[in-house]
Amino acid sequence: MTQSHVALQKLCPVQYDYASKMLSMKPLAYWPLWEAPAVPLPAATDISANGNDAAYTGVTLGYPGIGDGRTSAHYDGANDYTNIISAGFIPLWNWSAYTVLVWMNVAAAVWIDGLNHSLMRLSNAAVTSIWDIRIDAVNNTIRYYVKHGGAAQDEVNFVTGAETVFVPVAMTVDESVGTGEMKCYYNGAQAGTTQIGIAGGAGNPSIAVIGAENLVPTWPFLGQLAHAALWDRVLTPAEIAELSVV
Amino acid sequence: MATWHGYFAVENINLNTTQRQTLIAELRALGPASDPQPARLNHWRTRTDNEAAIFEALFNENALTIQTFKDRLGVIFGVDPSTIGHTVNQVTFDTLPTPVVVFSRSGTNYLRFAAFGGVGATWPDSGDECRAYIKANQGEWES
Numbered sequence: 001m002t003q004s005h006v007a008l009q010k011l012c013p014v015q016y017d018y019a020s021k022m023l024s025m026k027p028l029a030y031w032p033l034w035e036a037p038a039v040p041l042p043a044a045t046d047i048s049a050n051g052n053d054a055a056y057t058g059v060t061l062g063y064p065g066i067g068d069g070r071t072s073a074h075y076d077g078a079n080d081y082t083n084i085i086s087a088g089f090i091p092l093w094n095w096s097a098y099t100v101l102v103w104m105n106v107a108a109a110v111w112i113d114g115l116n117h118s119l120m121r122l123s124n125a126a127v128t129s130i131w132d133i134r135i136d137a138v139n140n141t142i143r144y145y146v147k148h149g150g151a152a153q154d155e156v157n158f159v160t161g162a163e164t165v166f167v168p169v170a171m172t173v174d175e176s177v178g179t180g181e182m183k184c185y186y187n188g189a190q191a192g193t194t195q196i197g198i199a200g201g202a203g204n205p206s207i208a209v210i211g212a213e214n215l216v217p218t219w220p221f222l223g224q225l226a227h228a229a230l231w232d233r234v235l236t237p238a239e240i241a242e243l244s245v246v
Numbered sequence: 247m248a249t250w251h252g253y254f255a256v257e258n259i260n261l262n263t264t265q266r267q268t269l270i271a272e273l274r275a276l277g278p279a280s281d282p283q284p285a286r287l288n289h290w291r292t293r294t295d296n297e298a299a300i301f302e303a304l305f306n307e308n309a310l311t312i313q314t315f316k317d318r319l320g321v322i323f324g325v326d327p328s329t330i331g332h333t334v335n336q337v338t339f340d341t342l343p344t345p346v347v348v349f350s351r352s353g354t355n356y357l358r359f360a361a362f363g364g365v366g367a368t369w370p371d372s373g374d375e376c377r378a379y380i381k382a383n384q385g386e387w388e389s
Contacts, residue, residue, distance in 0.1 A: 006384060020338075037282035053385075058289040058302060078376050079291035079302055115381060116388065217291060218389045222377070 009057035018068035018246050019047065025239060028092055030229040031084065031210065033073040037061045044082050050230075052089040054082050054210065057217075063224050066166040067246045068101050070226070073211075077117065077222025079108070081212035084228075085205060092232065093122070093208075095129055095148060095201025099242060100230035101170040102133070111162040112139045118219040119169060120210050120228060125204030126150075133169055134219060142191065144171050144184040149200020156184040156192035163187070166226065168244040172234040175199050183237075188202055188244030190237065194229075222243070241245070248307040250365050251286055252372035255379070257298040257358040259348070265322050269357070270299065272318060277303030285369075293387055300376060310365055312347055317358065319349055340378035342371055 022030055027048045035042040035056075042061070044054035058080035059073045060245060066072065075081070102119050114137050121132035128150035136143040140162045147153035156227075170185040180198035184191040210228050213219035235243070256273065258266050277288035281304060288303035308314060312332055320327030331350045336343035339362070346360045361367075362375035380387050 039280050039282050041280070041282070041284060041287065056284040058285050058287075060285040076285065076302075076373055078379075078380065079300055115384065132302065164268060167334055170384075213389065216294075216389075218294075218387070 007041070017034050017070075018066065018227070019026075019070070019120040022227060022243060023047065025231070025235065025243070027229040028082070028232045029089060029096075030227075031082070032070065033082070033210070033226050033228060034065065034070040035061050035073075036071065037183075038043035043154050044084075044088075050088065050092060052084075052086045052092070054084040054086070055213075056082050066226050072166075072224040072226035074101075074224050075211040077115075077220050079217060080220060081215060081217040082210040082228075083215060084208045084210060087190050089208070090204050091200060093205045094146060094232045095173075095203075096175040097173065097232065098131075098189070099170065099233065099235040099240075100131065100133065100174045100229075101168060101231075101235075101240070102228040103166050103168050103226045104133065104135075104221075105166040105226075106164065108162060110135060111160070113222075114139075115222075116143075116213070116219040117221045117223070118209070118211065118213045119165060119221060119225065121213055121214040121219075122205050125206035126128050126203060129201045129203050129229050131171065132213065133171060134213075135221075142169060143185075144182070144191070144196070146173055146198055148173075148175070148180075148198050149202055151200055152197070153180050154195035156182070156195060158184060158186055160186060166224070170235070170243075172240075173198055173201075174234040175201060185237075185240045185244070188241045198240065217245075249304050250307050250310070251302075251369045252362060253300055253302045253360045253376035254310060254359065254366055255298060255300045255376075257293075259355045259357055261322075261356055266297075268322050268324045269318060273299075273301060276301070276305055276309050288312065291387075294389065295386065298386075300380075302376075307365055310361055315347070315349060315357070315359055319351075323351065325351070339376075339382060340374045342367060342375055344375050344379070350376075
């Protein structure tokens with residue numbers, strides 16, 4: 001565990017929870033997706049220091065969570081999504097180094113339905129710099145995808161065990177490394193091999209969505225999502241592993 | 247007032263741009279003004295050619311009857327709603343029949359409406375029929 005994480009647990013053992021662990025690693029944005037149904041409609045709160053809340057469309061709140069005593073949001077695979085673009089978020093985005101992490105839980109049928117289901121996606125307006133993570137139309141596969149600067153994309157298609165429990169999914173991209181690396185993670189361990197040659201990411205984010213490819217929405221996610229977070233740095237494998245347990 | 251949380255689709259057949267926009271604006275206004283669940287507030291998904299849309303909300307059932315749609319089209323066309331005809335076919339996309347209604351006038355079809363699983367189906371069942379419809383037509387609905 002990180003030193004700040006250990007210190008936090010010692011100081012607040014009763015209040016310590018998974019979210020505290022996430023926050024100790026200083027995410028750029030962190031949407032736990034744990035709001036209870038309420039009027040007025042709650043935003044998808046960004047509990048990071050930046051506080052750039054997202055907007056729910058059509059999701060069902062209050063589904064069982066990852067086992068942290070909190071709830072998750074359910075996406076219906078038809079027309080639900082959460083829009084994370086905001087005036088405050090846009091200038092924070094940095095293509096040169098970033099980490100994406102989200103927990104997902106789907107039913108068995110979703111792994112083999114022949115449809116794409118996007119967990120999270122972000123792109124610039126010209127769609128020349130993009131990343132996304134989705135359950136692929138190919139059975140039992142998670143697809144991690146990155147394209148920077150319109151150049152040839154990198155992707156990892158990882159064959160999973162078609163889990164039907166909450167699983168953390170993550171990806172790191174680091175242009176600063178000489179080779180420009182992309183690493184993908186599934187359930188705390190690296191998925192597939194390190195991809196190289198990532199360079200040239202640019203442009204303000206124009207589309208950034210949890211649970212779909214865009215705001216149409218196409219590729220709508222079907223299942224539960226929780227603890228969606230972004231970092232403007234590359235989390236280490238040890239950090240990813242730490243965040244992959246409740 | 248009976249309400250129904252479910253999914254319905256509309257498909258333009260021969261409405262002109264103004265007529266289509268008028269209808270869509272009215273359909274987007276259906277459903278509750280507030281609800282603790284985002285899923286029950288009206289939201290939609292548009293087909294990639296912009297000629298069809300799927301709506302979901304906690305609808306007033308009376309807003310989705312054949313007569314109500316005829317009344318809407320009557321206003322849009324500026325005609326007596328009784329001059330608008332319709333046909334109904336039951337189509338099963340997953341396990342339940344979905345009534346697919348085509349509205350016409352003077353021998354021309356104008357609009358197709360389908361309440362997935364039928365008005366009164368449970369929300370999960372309506373969702374299953376809707377998702378099965380999207381899957382069967384993914385070439386038109388997905389990028």
